[in-house]
Amino acid sequence: MNYPVAIKNVSKSYRKVKALSNISFEVNKGELFGIIGPDGAGKSTLFRILVTLLKPDEGEAFVEGYNVVNQFKEIRKIVGYMPGRFSLYQDLSVEENMNFFASIFKTTVKENYHLVKDIYSQIEPFKTRLAGKLSGGMKQKLALSCALIHSPTVLFLDEPTTGVDAVSRKEFWEMLQRLKQQGITILVSTPYMDEAGLCDRVALIQNGEIMEIDSPEGIIGNYTKNLYKVKTDKMFEIINDLRDYQYTDTAYRFGDSIHFTSKQENPDSDELLSYLQGKGHDNVQINEIKPDVEDCFMALM
Amino acid sequence: MRGFVIKEFFHIFRDYRSMLILFGMPVVQVLLFGFAITNEINDAEIAVLDYSKDNITQEITNKITSSGYFILNKNLEHEGQVAEEFRKGNIKEVIVFEDNFAKKLEKNHSAQIQILSDASDPNTANLLTSYTSGIIRNYQQQKFSEFSLPVEIKPESIMLYNPELKSVFMFVPGTITIILMLVSAMMTSISIAKEKEMGTMEVLLVSPLKPWQIIVGKVMPYVLLSFVNAITILLMGFFVFGMPVQGSVILLLLESLLFIVMALSLGIYISTVSSSQQIAMLLSMFALMLPTILLSGFIFPIENMPEILQWISHLMPSKWFIIIVKDIMLKGVGILYVWKETLIIILMTVFFIFLSVKKFKIRLE
Structure with a gap:
């Protein structure tokens, strides 16, 4: 019962569209918990229920032991929330945004400066700039600083890295790792599968249902199939040719290659090679590789 | 907060x-x-139909025309001219004094002035009549304040062409x-x-x-x-x-x-x-x-x-x-x-x- 975040059988619908169905999980104290799924999977709905902005249709959810429906006032004092959309005042400067968010939580930037120092110091040189004129990465840093300024015990970050460049994304995750070390429980959602490996545990979510909850290693460990990376010099036709192949289980694009799994118990890559060569592909490379979270996600779908 | x-x-x-x-x-x-609204109040042209032609009606007319708001365009002789003058469109208001104005005022302590205005432009008409009545009221106070009995000059304003108009000033x-x-x-x-x-x-x-x-x-x-x-x-x-x-x-x-x-x-x-x-x-x-x-x-x-x-x-x-x-x-x-x-x-x-x-x-x- 003493989980910072606990969800039991939560369902939520918007009119006829089912956004979440029968979601249950717990997050441990000080954990960096990732909710991974494509757009429209129900991530934002789940976050809004947890930060008391929406009521679940069925089931219960608790944050630090408080019920999100009856005790929403308590929850609103202790959580930090960063919505999916940039939600600061664009016509206020960096400093003014910070001061404002500190003031509505009855604290000051000075008082809690140590909490945000690591992050805020990076954007402090631009503190007189209007928030609307910041770059994407700097906006995220400011939003995170504002969400942290009142020393929350649980942090909810809804797609913090969407629309942010690769370097800033990497920096952002490093900041989250450091925050975790301060003992803050962090829930973060992302559509990027490659970020899953940076979490302690992840929940894979699709069409409002959780498919699997485990550590990234655990999820990959559960992947039992042999996965092949296929490359030829006719990458345009290959996907159709593979789909016509009698043993193909899945074949999907992954970067500049194709990830392939076979229906065969013990897949024979030589047979695949000759099949592709028969279809007119040259320079065929077939290598067995280790799966990552995205492969697991595809396998679960 | x-x-x-x-x-x-x-x-x-x-x-x-x-x-x-x-x-x-x-x-x-x-x-x-x-x-x-205010531009038109200056130098509005009016006509006077004075059935009485005594010293009091003369004083009131002078008072009105010297106020700066009105210019006397014409002295009318009979009622038939009123409509005719309005139709020409030069004048915006006609002031009518009843006959034996000064005498009635002395005997009955009451006399009547009729203010006719062209209410096809209602705002102006309204302003003009209220200005005119104001001037008359002012005159009455100055002139008769020493009288022991109340004396009343009754300005009766009539809006022509738009009779129901009420004040919109x-x-x-x-x-x-x-x-x-x-x-x-x-x-x-x-x-x-x-x-x-x-x-x-x-x-x-x-x-x-x-x-x-x-x-x-x-x-x-x-x-x-x-x-x-x-x-x-x-x-x-x-x-x-x-x-x-x-x-x-x-x-x-x-x-x-x-x-x-x-x-x-x-x-x-x-x-x-x-x-x-x-x-x-x-x-x-x-x-x-x-x-x-x-x-x-x-x-x-x-x-x-x-x-x-x-x-x-x-x-x-x-x-x-x-x-x-x-x-x-x-x-x-x-x-x-x-x-x-x-x-x-x-x-x-x-x-x-x-x-x-x-x-x-x-x-x-």
Whole structure:
């Protein structure tokens, strides 16, 4: 019962569209918990229920032991929330945004400066700039600083890295790792599968249902199939040719290659090679590789 | 709370459009309404039909023509000429003295003057007759103040071509009403809708702020700015158009404050039912501005409206406020004369505050 975040059988619908169905999980104290799924999977709905902005249709959810429906006032004092959309005042400067968010939580930037120092110091040189004129990465840093300024015990970050460049994304995750070390429980959602490996545990979510909850290693460990990376010099036709192949289980694009799994118990890559060569592909490379979270996600779908 | 108000001021002062609405519009509106009406009062041409031709009618005529507002165009001999002169369109008013004017005044202490005016231009007609009656009243006071018995010259004004017209000399009361309504209701409704649209409301809700704190924080700056506006309009009315406040200025300002709070609560209510700035703007425009202008009696006299519209006009807060402002500014009455209208506005305020606090969503749905 003493989980910072606990969800039991939560369902939520918007009119006829089912956004979440029968979601249950717990997050441990000080954990960096990732909710991974494509757009429209129900991530934002789940976050809004947890930060008391929406009521679940069925089931219960608790944050630090408080019920999100009856005790929403308590929850609103202790959580930090960063919505999916940039939600600061664009016509206020960096400093003014910070001061404002500190003031509505009855604290000051000075008082809690140590909490945000690591992050805020990076954007402090631009503190007189209007928030609307910041770059994407700097906006995220400011939003995170504002969400942290009142020393929350649980942090909810809804797609913090969407629309942010690769370097800033990497920096952002490093900041989250450091925050975790301060003992803050962090829930973060992302559509990027490659970020899953940076979490302690992840929940894979699709069409409002959780498919699997485990550590990234655990999820990959559960992947039992042999996965092949296929490359030829006719990458345009290959996907159709593979789909016509009698043993193909899945074949999907992954970067500049194709990830392939076979229906065969013990897949024979030589047979695949000759099949592709028969279809007119040259320079065929077939290598067995280790799966990552995205492969697991595809396998679960 | 303090932080919230400061933040709100930043929003207002950094958006040149809201600054324009807040401070440009009152000035422009007062000048527009003011000059559109006042320009024609100078040197209006009139005719006099004097059946009496005695020293008193002569004195009154001189007094009127020397006032600066009127120029004597023609002396008429008989009634038939009146219609003819009006049709020529040169004169705007005819003053008719009954026969044996001075004698009747001496014997009966009462004599009659008829003021005929061309009401095809109702505003001007109204102004002219009220100016003329004013001059006559003034003359009467000066001339007969030493008399022991009350002496009465009865000016009877008749509006030709538009007989039902009632007084609409009220551009200052009307403009104050419109500006306060616009600034208070529209600006607050837009600014709350903006928080929703930009997603910042989501962050505000997930904070210890209570609904009333958000509302009061939003509203405070607008109360101040609207109040400054009300004072600006009164000062302009006085200095540019020479329209003094006959009654208590403090009472007038207090009533304005009450009306501002009413408009703000209405604005908050609008914002609770609109999800975007555009919707808030349209709702304010159609639900507030047009009725305020059209149904409050500011431009069209309520007495001339069909009964249904008259009934609807009772629901317009602005109608009651215009009555209050007019009574205080023009008639110089105290609270005892406008307590009913004040009470109506207070009740409306309470109603809208109750409604918006009830409607204010503590969640997103």
